[in-house]
Amino acid sequence: MLIRETIFLAIRAIRRNVLRSSLTILGIVIGVAAVISMVTVGSGATQKVTDDISGLGSNILHVRTGQGMRGPGGARSSADAFTMEDLTAIRNGVAGIVAVAPNSQTSKQAIAGNSNWSTTVIGTTNDYLLANNWPMKDGREFSDNEIKAGGAVCLIGETVKEEIFGDESPLGKTIRLDTIAFKIIGLLEEKGQSNFGQDQDDVVMIPIKTLQRRMAGNTDVDSIIVSVKDGVSTSSVQSGIESLLRERRGIKQGDDDDFHVRDMKEIIETVTGTTTVLTALLSAVAGVSLLVGGIGIMNIMMVSVTERTREIGTRLAIGALENDVLLQFLVEAVVLTSFGGLAGIVVGLSAAALISHIIGVPFVFTPGIIITAFLVSALVGMVFGYFPARKAASMNPIEALRYE
């Protein structure tokens, strides 16, 4: 039989029973829509996270004590903290570095007049702003003297300014952290939320020395942020830092590091790894729904073949070969599931667009998954349509003609 006629015939057979056909392909529609929307939203989320993190600076390394994500949780507390000497050593000893900033954090109440606000205090240097690519909105950075001597001065983030001073300019004003009065010398540019939903503008920055001496009472640096020059590989800098710190911390050959250097790539991989696993899981669920949909197709095709027994007998008598009948029903099943696939793609993309809009991730159109979804739904028709088609083709013409 001619393929065009076969497809035409299939469409006509499907249209004769629009309601039944629609219900039959519902499983396929849901399955395909689920896969399409999950994958689309998933890649949107991945892209957003990747964009956000690289926005932070993909050339940034974080050096922390402890053994990192892989190590046991208790390792960190037993490891010695870094000191400012470590930073100096890194700056002088490792090539390809733009900035090395200390990062010690603590939580404090910031008080000015009647207002008070609980915020994060970061003890650091001007390098922190450089490394994080974080400009000033107003005022100035720390002076060398303030850094060295541990002056009672601070830079504040937009949120702290809003909460404590409202519309007024905070420059030159004083806020108290614990009992210490700090003079505000600068206002930071707004930075927005971090990937983990933290408000990065809810911050007060003070010289590291001030934090060590007047708040913590030690000379510790909790972690170090290193920004690598453009065009220099972060991994070479990373290994440079590692060997230097191993030496400084007296770690013997063969012993594990009691610190770790993480780059943004690693963080990106962790995060996207999570979304990939999630996408894979949901896709598996969608796959099951496709399987169920396929069984539905098989069921309805069996019913259809039985209903049309006389028609099949007539066709066989007037010249249809076994393969013609096989093809007829196979094409019908494939056309049916392909319709399901198309409907699923439309529904899936619409759902993805809606969800992306609601959760605020970009809508990433992936042609590959759409083509795959379509082909898979056609394949489902072929696989699950084969058995009913085989049944139709192998009918005994006489019995089929006599069938009531």
Place this chain on the structure above:
Amino acid sequence: MTVSDMNSKDRTRLIQIENITKIYGNGQNAMKALDGVSLDIHQGEFVAMMGPSGSGKSTCLNIMGCLDTPTSGSYHFDDVRVNSLSRNQRALLRKQFLGFIFQGFNLLSRTSALENVELPLIYRKIPAKQRHVLAMEALETVGLAKWYHHTPAELSGGQQQRVAIARAIVGKPKILLADEPTGNLDSTRSVEIMEMMKKFNREEGITVVMVTHEPDMAEYADRQIFFQDGVIKSDTLMEGQSC
């Protein structure tokens, strides 16, 4: 004149059946539908098969039509031994040489007369345009050209059977096999159908084998074969028929 005298004449033998039996079921349920039937049918004959219900007429016709195979004995169609053909090869024979007409018309419902007639041509992979022309011609010969777009539900029984005839002859078969073609029709319609089949037999030289219960209809044939209990009781050439 006897049938065997006919055989000596130089007409092409189309069907040669030798001592065939057909047994349905097995063991205790075994049912002998045909019990040693032999007959030859020649090109251009118009044969009526008659006999009481259950005598094996349809069974014999189905075997002739390559829809069924005999349990024993041999069947040659156009000198091809059908017994040894595969299912698919028999289907090919049907497609190329045979036209069927059924008691119940067996038109595809919700499908126009024209499309019903086109169906055998589709299986012969004839392109749409040519198919259309041939099918319209066939409808014309059965006097239904005007009704080409009507579906079976919109046609009377007689008209439906005429569409079925158009469908059977559109592929120019060598032989037309009809199982009680007038069984569902009143006498006026039946006569119409018989006239039509007679015309195809005379003018187009199509061999016709027809099963019927009605002696009036059998009158149209030039040879009448009587079946009883799975055997041929009599096989007579009719008076006044040209041979």
